[in-house]
Amino acid sequence: MSKNSKSNNWRRLDNSAKIFPISSSKKYSSVFRLSAVLKEKINPKILKESVELVLKNLNSFKVKLKKGLFWYYFEDNHKKVIIEKEKVYPCKYIDPKTNNDYLFKVTYYENKINLDIFHSLTDGNSGIIFLREIVYTYIELAHPEDFSKQIRIQRKISNNTEDDYLKNYNKKSPKAKGGKKAYILKGKKLPLSAIGVIHVNINLEQLKAKAKEKGVTITQFLTACVIYAIYNSNYKNYNGKKPIKVCIPVDLKKYFKSETVSNFFSYITLQVNMNKTELLSFDNLLKFVHEDFNKRLTKEEISKTMSANVKLGNNLFIKLIPLFLKVIIVKLSYMEIRKYTTTTFSNIGRVGIIGEYQKYIDKFLMLIAPESVEKIKCSACSFENNLVFTATSVLKDTAVEQKFCEKLKEEGIDLYVEGNGVHDFTVSED
Amino acid sequence: MTSLYPKIRNVKKDNIAIKIMIILSILVAVTCLITNICTSRKYMWSFIVIIGIIYTWVTVMYSIHRNVNIASSVMVQLIAISILMICIDNIIGYDGWSINLAIPIIVMVANTTMFILTISSFHKYKYAIYQLIIFVLSVIPLGILLFYDKIITMPIFTIISSSIAVFTFVFSLILCGKDIIEELDRRLHT
Numbered sequence: 001m002s003k004n005s006k007s008n009n010w011r012r013l014d015n016s017a018k019i020f021p022i023s024s025s026k027k028y029s030s031v032f033r034l035s036a037v038l039k040e041k042i043n044p045k046i047l048k049e050s051v052e053l054v055l056k057n058l059n060s061f062k063v064k065l066k067k068g069l070f071w072y073y074f075e076d077n078h079k080k081v082i083i084e085k086e087k088v089y090p091c092k093y094i095d096p097k098t099n100n101d102y103l104f105k106v107t108y109y110e111n112k113i114n115l116d117i118f119h120s121l122t123d124g125n126s127g128i129i130f131l132r133e134i135v136y137t138y139i140e141l142a143h144p145e146d147f148s149k150q151i152r153i154q155r156k157i158s159n160n161t162e163d164d165y166l167k168n169y170n171k172k173s174p175k176a177k178g179g180k181k182a183y184i185l186k187g188k189k190l191p192l193s194a195i196g197v198i199h200v201n202i203n204l205e206q207l208k209a210k211a212k213e214k215g216v217t218i219t220q221f222l223t224a225c226v227i228y229a230i231y232n233s234n235y236k237n238y239n240g241k242k243p244i245k246v247c248i249p250v251d252l253k254k255y256f257k258s259e260t261v262s263n264f265f266s267y268i269t270l271q272v273n274m275n276k277t278e279l280l281s282f283d284n285l286l287k288f289v290h291e292d293f294n295k296r297l298t299k300e301e302i303s304k305t306m307s308a309n310v311k312l313g314n315n316l317f318i319k320l321i322p323l324f325l326k327v328i329i330v331k332l333s334y335m336e337i338r339k340y341t342t343t344t345f346s347n348i349g350r351v352g353i354i355g356e357y358q359k360y361i362d363k364f365l366m367l368i369a370p371e372s373v374e375k376i377k378c379s380a381c382s383f384e385n386n387l388v389f390t391a392t393s394v395l396k397d398t399a400v401e402q403k404f405c406e407k408l409k410e411e412g413i414d415l416y417v418e419g420n421g422v423h424d425f426t427v428s429e430d
Numbered sequence: 431m432t433s434l435y436p437k438i439r440n441v442k443k444d445n446i447a448i449k450i451m452i453i454l455s456i457l458v459a460v461t462c463l464i465t466n467i468c469t470s471r472k473y474m475w476s477f478i479v480i481i482g483i484i485y486t487w488v489t490v491m492y493s494i495h496r497n498v499n500i501a502s503s504v505m506v507q508l509i510a511i512s513i514l515m516i517c518i519d520n521i522i523g524y525d526g527w528s529i530n531l532a533i534p535i536i537v538m539v540a541n542t543t544m545f546i547l548t549i550s551s552f553h554k555y556k557y558a559i560y561q562l563i564i565f566v567l568s569v570i571p572l573g574i575l576l577f578y579d580k581i582i583t584m585p586i587f588t589i590i591s592s593s594i595a596v597f598t599f600v601f602s603l604i605l606c607g608k609d610i611i612e613e614l615d616r617r618l619h620t
Binding site: 010012037066067068069070071073075085086087088089090097109110112194197199316319320365418419420421 | 435436437495617619620
């Protein structure tokens with residue numbers, strides 16, 4: 001397909017990407033944000049030049065979304081990219097009409113470069129490649145004296161847009177088991193479609209040491225903290241009955257050989273039945289999370305979920321449903337599907353930066369759009385000795401975030417908190 | 431230390447002009463309907479006003495969408511004006527002018543527009559899917575003429591308009607056949 005698509009300047013959406021334009025709306029944006037905070041104020045002219053230069057190499061992002069009779073597809077976008085000062089809440093719906101048809105939006109504020117990406121275009125791991133290129137190019141243009149041509153040309157980036165789901169799925173894989181409905185976070189919502197952002201800057205060395213001491217990974221430790229926080233600050237107060245379910249996106253490039261810059265992720269869902277009293281202590285909860293992760297994070301299990309999704313997208317009957325009907329059916333079914341997750345926690349890990357560029361960068365941030373059912377979404381990424389755990393929320397109160405920070409402090413991990421000013425948030429010193 | 435986020439003001443952007451126009455449209459429609467019912471029910475002229483308002487809104491809403499392919503506007507107008515004409519014809523006591531005369535004229539105008547668009551942009555043709563839909567819609571009256579002989583009483587205009595539609599379509603196929611096939615490949619991929 002790719003050969004044909006390239007000559008025609010259009011390409012099919014990958015298997016994951018297909019669902020986002022069908023299920024998304026202003027309310028459910030399917031947008032995630034990656035930000036880079038530099039140690040200097042952003043110059044918008046240099047930023048625009050950087051993005052234009054990067055798009056010349058990474059032209060798989062230089063596309064617009066078009067409607068076909070059965071599916072959406074990408075077509076080359078020849079319009080100029082728009083760079084603006086940040087003026088709305090993060091992860092908001094990207095309206096192609098006001099964005100020259102682009103499916104990503106680059107904004108800046110003070111020292112920060114934001115890249116909001118519609119999930120159809122790519123996933124977090126490939127998104128970070130895009131942001132990293134923008135940051136590298138920006139630094140090179142802003143400090144030409146420090147970057148010789150030799151340094152500049154040494155970076156190689158893949159522009160492969162192959163649908164690696166189709167290459168790697170198992171046609172004979174058994175059906176993945178469906179689970180129970182999840183506990184939905186309760187509480188009053190913020191007015192005027194506001195999104196509250198809380199960044200918890202965590203000392204990575206201490207976090208690593210603590211996770212090692214407990215015999216778990218950083219993602220497992222943070223996941224347990226999230227569940228613990230939800231239980232103690234929301235579930236208990238509202239007498240929750242259903243299990244707390246946390247969706248963890250998984251980078252499939254760790255399990256299958258792939259160079260694609262399109263989506264290539266799957267997910268596992270942790271299901272914790274909090275009515276079991278033994279899970280109420282943090283250490284037992286952590287042990288459960290660790291074991292459940294190990295059980296679900298195997299190539300076979302991941303392949304099962306991935307294959308089930310690919311088979312669904314490849315089903316001839318589904319393929320032949322006209323797009324307008326698909327939109328109605330998917331939107332109706334998503335009203336139900338969304339009730340199967342309490343929250344999502346996505347950890348894209350360490351953002352690797354070439355040595356010469358590190359001194360210009362303060363940190364990286366990742367944010368996922370919360371919505372009316374999954375009211376809080378969590379994400380994390382790290383740079384140098386700082387892991388930034390971010391909670392984006394549509395809830396008025398910050399009890400979950402508060403409890404999360406308290407738990408980390410209780411475990412002896414240093415942290416400090418930043419936010420977007422929607423919530424009045426402080427962490428108690430004790 | 432610099433802050434990470436700006437203060438957000440004016441989050442909700444409501445289009446007041448559109449809201450006022452919607453209220454005005456409803457007001458005019460209801461006033462006309464009530465006046466019509468109170469004065470005479472024999473001739474429901476208020477329906478013409480209501481249909482006219484609906485047509486205007488379809489046109490306005492479609493036009494304010496930026497980046498809309500011009501051929502898609504031709505297609506929308508072909509459908510909307512045809513429905514408008516049939517409704518008016520029926521409201522004022524069906525005489526058949528809408529089907530015999532108005533629709534063939536609309537079809538002729540739509541296809542002539544497509545013909546001009548094809549000539550002016552054949553090197554970068556991007557109207558294939560709309561061209562196809564317009565062609566199919568344009569030959570519907572011919573189908574009606576062939577299979578239900580009592581509906582169209584003055585067939586000459588229908589024959590002329592359908593001939594123009596066939597000519598425009600064949601002309602586009604000859605001039606931009608490859609582009610049309612490529613466009614259909616994109617739009618119809620499964």
